[in-house]
Amino acid sequence: QVQLVESGGGLVQPGGSLRLSCAASGSIFSINPMGWYRQAPGKQRELVAIINSSGKNYATSVEGRFTISRDNARNTVYLQMNSLKPEDTAVYYCNYRVFTKDYWGQGTQVTVSS
Numbered sequence: 001q002v003q004l005v006e007s008g009g010g011l012v013q014p015g016g017s018l019r020l021s022c023a024a025s026g027s028i029f030s031i032n033p034m035g036w037y038r039q040a041p042g043k044q045r046e047l048v049a050i051i052n053s054s055g056k057n058y059a060t061s062v063e064g065r066f067t068i069s070r071d072n073a074r075n076t077v078y079l080q081m082n083s084l085k086p087e088d089t090a091v092y093y094c095n096y097r098v099f100t101k102d103y104w105g106q107g108t109q110v111t112v113s114s
Helices: none
Strands: 003-007 011-012 018-026 034-039 046-052 054-058 066-071 076-083 090-096 100-105 108-112
Touching: 003 090, 003 100, 018 034, 018 090, 018 108, 034 066, 034 076, 046 066, 046 076, 054 066
Parallel strands: 011 108
Antiparallel strands: 003 018, 018 076, 034 046, 034 090, 046 054, 066 076, 090 100, 090 108
């Protein structure tokens, strides 16, 4: 059984920062990719960032502002979000992929507003 639990979301002003955490439990292998996705109301869920043994990838809209990292010893993935914009407002989900199967966390709300 794999479980993912996100934390760190909340309300922040434009230009502010937040750090999201995803604590994973169960059978987790560091070679498999993990990532962050987000979904705004009425929008399709989109990839924000992904990290695997080869490196990292970011959506164009967040590259240069967000940083994904992974602590394999603790089975924890982080998303450092800087220079936040109102367009970043969404529910953020942690993802763990094993072959073609996806595991998801419950999501954490990020709201960027004045």
